Amino acid sequence: MVVIQEEPVVQSLGFEQKVDKIMEENMFSGSILLVEDNKVKIAKGYNMANSETMQLNGPDTVFQIGSLTKAFTAAAIMQLQEMGKLNINDSVQKYIEDYPYENVTLYQLLTHTAGIPNLTAFPDFISTMDIPVCVSENIAKFLNKPLEFEPGSQFAYSNSGYILLGAVIENVSGQSYSQFIEDHIMSPLGMGNK
Structure with a gap:
């Protein structure tokens, strides 16, 4: 689980950029969906879903549960x-x-x-x-x-x-x-x- 904390270094960044920075720092591979008040704030993937086929993770990537x-x-x-x-x-x-x-x-x-x-x-x-x-x-x-x-x-x-x-x-x-x-x-x- 990745916890987003407000840090002085990233205060000037927008919310999505903060999330991107944290995902990059933690080498996260997967997809995220962040919803607030029934509105999608972020729906995106990070890194590879399949490194053999070079398929990227996206908001619609299907994962085994x-x-x-x-x-x-x-x-x-x-x-x-x-x-x-x-x-x-x-x-x-x-x-x-x-x-x-x-x-x-x-x-x-x-x-x-x-x-x-x-x-x-x-x-x-x-x-x-x-x-x-x-x-x-x-x-x-x-x-x-x-x-x-x-x-x-x-x-x-x-x-x-x-x-x-x-x-x-x-x-x-x-x-x-x-x-x-x-x-x-x-x-x-x-x-x-x-």
């Missing part, structure tokens, strides 16, 4: 609970056939307290992360591994738990994860860029 998908997943789970299709205190077994641990709940998956080994911490993760696999193949990588601790007793960040929640969304809704997110979050909020 990584773990931000967890917020969408959690929102979808809560929407399904509001619809009466699931309860976050239920066992994962109720929604995923052959899940081996009856004492792991959806709530524990949401809060990273289930004890499920984190798939992205596995030794082969980096070498296999770009190989496309379906959800069930991803789940199979950690499904029968022992829990790292008693569910609910500790916190340990786990991408695996959110992979399971994605499968729950698909099983309960009858839609693909992406279609559910589109229909229940993206479209209602007018979020057109994906």
Whole structure:
């Protein structure tokens, strides 16, 4: 996070020039959007989006959002609970056939307290992360591994738990994860860029 502080050296610069100076000093690479009172103040990119193709970052550059998908997943789970299709205190077994641990709940998956080994911490993760696999193949990588601790007793960040929640969304809704997110979050909020 870059914090813009008023400094005597840049007092004479305009706001956008101050931002540009800070981005340059911090070697920032990405895009920014600054809005005040529903008016866009700055929408621009800095440095390269792709150094191989010499593509510059711009205000419309599309970035992978990584773990931000967890917020969408959690929102979808809560929407399904509001619809009466699931309860976050239920066992994962109720929604995923052959899940081996009856004492792991959806709530524990949401809060990273289930004890499920984190798939992205596995030794082969980096070498296999770009190989496309379906959800069930991803789940199979950690499904029968022992829990790292008693569910609910500790916190340990786990991408695996959110992979399971994605499968729950698909099983309960009858839609693909992406279609559910589109229909229940993206479209209602007018979020057109994906």
